Amino acid sequence: MPPDDIFAALADPTRRAILDELAERDGQTLFELCARLTTRHSIGSSRQAISQHLDLLSAAGLVKAERSGRYKFHHADFGPLRAIVDRWPIPEERT
Amino acid sequence: MPPDDIFAALADPTRRAILDELAERDGQTLFELCARLTTRHSIGSSRQAISQHLDLLSAAGLVKAERSGRYKFHHADFGPLRAIVDRWPIPEERT
DNA sequence: TTGACATGCAAGTCACAGCTTGCATATTGT
DNA sequence: ACAATATGCAAGCTGTGACTTGCATGTCAA
Numbered sequence: 522m523p524p525d526d527i528f529a530a531l532a533d534p535t536r537r538a539i540l541d542e543l544a545e546r547d548g549q550t551l552f553e554l555c556a557r558l559t560t561r562h563s564i565g566s567s568r569q570a571i572s573q574h575l576d577l578l579s580a581a582g583l584v585k586a587e588r589s590g591r592y593k594f595h596h597a598d599f600g601p602l603r604a605i606v607d608r609w610p611i612p613e614e615r616t
Numbered sequence: 617m618p619p620d621d622i623f624a625a626l627a628d629p630t631r632r633a634i635l636d637e638l639a640e641r642d643g644q645t646l647f648e649l650c651a652r653l654t655t656r657h658s659i660g661s662s663r664q665a666i667s668q669h670l671d672l673l674s675a676a677g678l679v680k681a682e683r684s685g686r687y688k689f690h691h692a693d694f695g696p697l698r699a700i701v702d703r704w705p706i707p708e709e710r711t
Numbered sequence: 712t713t714g715a716c717a718t719g720c721a722a723g724t725c726a727c728a729g730c731t732t733g734c735a736t737a738t739t740g741t
Numbered sequence: 742a743c744a745a746t747a748t749g750c751a752a753g754c755t756g757t758g759a760c761t762t763g764c765a766t767g768t769c770a771a
Contacts, residue, residue, distance in 0.1 A: 531700075532627035533759075544704055551718065570760055572718075591717050591768040599704045605626075606701060609639055609694045628729080646748065665730055667748075686738040686747050 527601050530581035536574045538562040540583065543597035550592050551575070622696050625676035631669045633657045635678065638692035645687050646670070 530536055535558075542557055543549060549557070555571050558564040566574075575595060578584035582601045587594045625631055630653075637652055638644060644652070650666050653659040661669075670690060673679035677696045682689045 528623075528626045528632065529758095531623045535759085537623065540704060552716095566759090567761070568718085569720095569762085573759075588718095593718070597704075599706050602700065602704060602706045603709065605697065606706065609635060609692075609697060611694045611697045611701065614698065624728095630729090647746090661729090662731070663748085664732085664750095668729075683748095688748070 526577075526581045527583065527604060530578055530583055533574065535564055535566055535570070536578055538564055539571070539574055539578065540597055540599075543584065543595060544599075547596050548587075548594045550594055554595065621672075621676045622678065622699060625673055625678055628669065630659055630661055630665070631673055633659055634666070634669055634673065635692055635694075638679065638690060639694075642691050643682075643689040645689055649690065 538558055539554060542554060542562070546557075551568065551572060554575075555566075555568050558566070558571065575584060575586070579586060583598060585596045585598055587596065633653055634649060637649060637657070641652075646663065646667060649670075650661075650663050653661070653666065670679060670681070674681060678693060680691045680693055682691065
């Protein structure tokens with residue numbers, strides 16, 4: 522509920538990897554995510570662990586889930602990250 | 617050392633309040649920070665707690681410390697936050 | 712309907728983050 | 742020199758987060 526949970530959500534490396542995965546390929550299912558996290562991100566977490574991470578990301582508003590039959594497709598929403606950019610003055614990249 | 621610690625550093629609400637404080641008034645000393653965090657942010661942490669938070673923020677590169685005599689002035693550096701902006705595609709604010 | 716597949720729920724374990732406590736070090740003013 | 746000020750170091754306590762384990766629910770294909 523509190524939007525401050527964005528920071529807690531981003532605190533875990535596995536959750537950041539999930540966001541990376543969904544950024545590259547949107548609408549993945551739980552099993553898809555588990556497989557790709559294992560092969561491409563060297564993450565050995567169980568299915569339940571990933572599921573709990575997805576719950577947390579959903580609560581933070583960073584992931585939207587869409588159910589279709591026995592599948593559940595997950596979409597990343599990076600809009601809440603604007604709260605970080607708006608909160609502190611991030612300096613320009615110096616060229 | 618690992619730059620991923622930015623996320624761990626931002627995970628704690630007290631540390632975010634410290635960054636807020638330093639963003640508003642740069643170059644504060646440890647005691648100054650403690651006082652202002654108590655009065656303006658309703659944070660009741662001890663001096664040692666704040667000191668440890670500052671160490672962590674320093675390790676993450678978000679705070680630079682500058683010693684002068686018996687005082688130590690702290691400056692916020694939000695440059696590392698660019699890693700967040702660059703990592704994921706944050707959508708535009710829709711007007 | 713039955714079995715295989717995809718996901719959900721809940722309790723228990725364990726390591727670590729944040730805090731405190733107590734003492735140590737270092738600098739300034741008188 | 743001495744006391745007050747500002748900070749540093751290290752060990753111990755405790756709640757919580759990440760993970761596992763085991764079972765339950767729900768959906769599709771044959």
